[in-house]
Amino acid sequence: MSHHLVSAADLRFAYPDGTEALRGVSFVIHHGESVGLVGANGAGKSTLLLHLAGALLPTSGQVRVGDWPVTASTLPQIRRSLGLVFQDADDQLFMPTVGDDVAFGPLNLGLPPAEVDRCVAAALERVGAAHLRDRPSHRLSGGEKRLAAIAAVLSSSPDILVMDEPSANLDPAARRRILSLLRSFEHTKIVASHDLDLVLDVCARTIVLHEGRVAADGPSAEILADARLLEPVRLEPPLRLQACPRCGGAAR
Amino acid sequence: MAGLESALAHLGSIEALAARATPVHRLDPRAKLLTTGAFLATVVSFGPRQVIPLLPLALYPVALGALGDVPARPVLARLALASPFVLLVAIWNPLLDRAPALAIGGLVVSGGWLSFASILLRFCLTLGAALVLVAVTGFDATCAALGRLGAPRILVEQLLLLHRYLFVLVDEAARLLRAHALRAPEARRPGLRVAGSMLGQLLLRTLARAQRIHRAMLCRGFDGVLRRRGALRLRAVDLAFTGGWCAFFALARAVDLPRLLGGLALGAGR
Ligand SMILES: Nc1ncnc2c1ncn2[C@@H]1O[C@H](COP(=O)(O)OP(=O)(O)O)[C@@H](O)[C@H]1O
Ligand SMILES: [Mg+2]
Numbered sequence: 001m002s003h004h005l006v007s008a009a010d011l012r013f014a015y016p017d018g019t020e021a022l023r024g025v026s027f028v029i030h031h032g033e034s035v036g037l038v039g040a041n042g043a044g045k046s047t048l049l050l051h052l053a054g055a056l057l058p059t060s061g062q063v064r065v066g067d068w069p070v071t072a073s074t075l076p077q078i079r080r081s082l083g084l085v086f087q088d089a090d091d092q093l094f095m096p097t098v099g100d101d102v103a104f105g106p107l108n109l110g111l112p113p114a115e116v117d118r119c120v121a122a123a124l125e126r127v128g129a130a131h132l133r134d135r136p137s138h139r140l141s142g143g144e145k146r147l148a149a150i151a152a153v154l155s156s157s158p159d160i161l162v163m164d165e166p167s168a169n170l171d172p173a174a175r176r177r178i179l180s181l182l183r184s185f186e187h188t189k190i191v192a193s194h195d196l197d198l199v200l201d202v203c204a205r206t207i208v209l210h211e212g213r214v215a216a217d218g219p220s221a222e223i224l225a226d227a228r229l230l231e232p233v234r235l236e237p238p239l240r241l242q243a244c245p246r247c248g249g250a251a252r
Numbered sequence: 253m254a255g256l257e258s259a260l261a262h263l264g265s266i267e268a269l270a271a272r273a274t275p276v277h278r279l280d281p282r283a284k285l286l287t288t289g290a291f292l293a294t295v296v297s298f299g300p301r302q303v304i305p306l307l308p309l310a311l312y313p314v315a316l317g318a319l320g321d322v323p324a325r326p327v328l329a330r331l332a333l334a335s336p337f338v339l340l341v342a343i344w345n346p347l348l349d350r351a352p353a354l355a356i357g358g359l360v361v362s363g364g365w366l367s368f369a370s371i372l373l374r375f376c377l378t379l380g381a382a383l384v385l386v387a388v389t390g391f392d393a394t395c396a397a398l399g400r401l402g403a404p405r406i407l408v409e410q411l412l413l414l415h416r417y418l419f420v421l422v423d424e425a426a427r428l429l430r431a432h433a434l435r436a437p438e439a440r441r442p443g444l445r446v447a448g449s450m451l452g453q454l455l456l457r458t459l460a461r462a463q464r465i466h467r468a469m470l471c472r473g474f475d476g477v478l479r480r481r482g483a484l485r486l487r488a489v490d491l492a493f494t495g496g497w498c499a500f501f502a503l504a505r506a507v508d509l510p511r512l513l514g515g516l517a518l519g520a521g522r
Contacts, residue, residue, distance in 0.1 A: 107479035
């Protein structure tokens with residue numbers, strides 16, 4: 001089924017100030033795949049994700065989501081099937097209360113009010129944030145904001161879930177909650193992170209981005225265990241795969 | 253810096269009251285908005301030297317606040333906060349207009365003092381009523397009511413987003429100031445040159461954030477119309493609320509109630 005396919009072909013992008021953030025990125029992600037997008041700070045992860053959602057349009061090259069190339073005229077269809085959770089939740093929560101924010105997507109899809117209420121309740125329930133529904137978003141803690149932002153995307157029932165640094169700045173319990181949430185999402189998911197332990201847990205496949213190019217692409221278990229591959233791109237294998245400093249054996 | 257942060261906390265504290273569930277909170281926001289509008293119009297329509305006839309109108313904000321379980325303190329604190337501006341405007345009247353206008357017992361009051369008192373009273377009534385309205389309705393519901401009553405869509409949406417991002421902006425400013433304070437512990441506040449560059453920073457950061465927010469909105473299907481959940485429904489009690497109060501305002505405007513009551517009391521005592 002080509003419906004939930006995500007692909008990039010020689011994608012290039014430069015910011016208006018001349019920074020070349022993407023310098024020829026190509027990959028194909030099939031339906032149901034879970035892909036970790038890893039790379040050091042400034043490698044171009046966020047820029048790439050913005051292209052998948054059509055929030056930025058490439059300087060050259062092409063992105064395809066489902067059956068459509070991402071262009072200005074296909075954006076409504078793209079945004080119907082792909083949900084992007086931003087790196088900074090404050091960018092994403094702009095309505096007076098959490099409930100309003102979670103309702104924003106479904107309302108824009110034109111769903112009837114009863115259906116919208118159902119979507120909102122279900123999405124908040126799913127991230128374990130039902131109690132935040134009537135709270136103003138600007139008064140939440142960082143972790144609560146993240147949960148609200150994820151619920152705000154899940155409420156539109158995307159076929160493809162894209163998350164930018166979902167575990168950044170979270171306490172261990174919130175991180176675990178997001179981890180299990182990600183595992184429970186059965187459609188295509190793409191997660192940008194430098195939390196390689198999380199990527200190893202959630203994603204079967206890993207794409208390594210380095211200075212705007214794909215440096216490696218393959219099964220997470222192989223790529224993330226390969227210290228020689230990760231070192232030049234300024235990453236380290238997940239702690240879980242590193243030798244135990246006390247006993248010298250691998251942690252697992 | 254601490255001042256800025258506590259100002260931020262205070263900014264939201266009146267609004268936080270809107271989450272309560274009293275009968276006044278349950279009234280349709282349109283009814284409350286219209287009634288408050290009628291109230292403002294009535295207060296403003298009084299003559300510049302009228303003081304006593306205005307007094308009965310205080311019943312509206314006081315009753316609304318009492319029924320809505322709004323604590324007096326935060327409302328009064330905000331009135332006090334804004335009062336210097338009004339005082340500045342009103343204080344010229346007693347100086348300019350010294351002609352005696354009223355004698356109470358042996359005390360002669362000039363026209364200037366009368367209009368001074370009138371301006372102050374009107375300020376307290378109008379701002380007090382607006383604050384109580386937000387406290388029993390919430391800013392977003394008030395905006396929604398504005399929209400339903402035919403205010404231009406773009407204005408309503410600007411108000412809503414402005415209100416939401418006021419907090420982000422103040423947050424950002426507080427972060428900048430905190431960063432400055434930590435690295436320049438001696439300076440009580442940034443010097444002119446540093447303040448200038450900080451202001452520039454604030455502007456750039458705000459612009460960058462505005463761009464990211466707009467992107468996030470587009471990603472969730474925003475097409476220029478902010479849609480809201482939950483239909484508003486006018487019930488009989490809403491109509492009774494608006495009708496009743498408007499009748500009272502009209503009465504207070506047409507008849508000098510304090511004089512009438514005073515006359516009645518004197519008549520009964522005689
Ligand atoms: N708005 C912008 N204007 C100019 N350059 C930017 C902008 N945003 C990001 N960049 C640059 O683009 C590159 C990639 O950034 P980004 O995609 O945010 O990286 P990552 O998410 O992997 O940390 C970086 O070199 C960064 O400095
Ligand atoms: Mg990033």
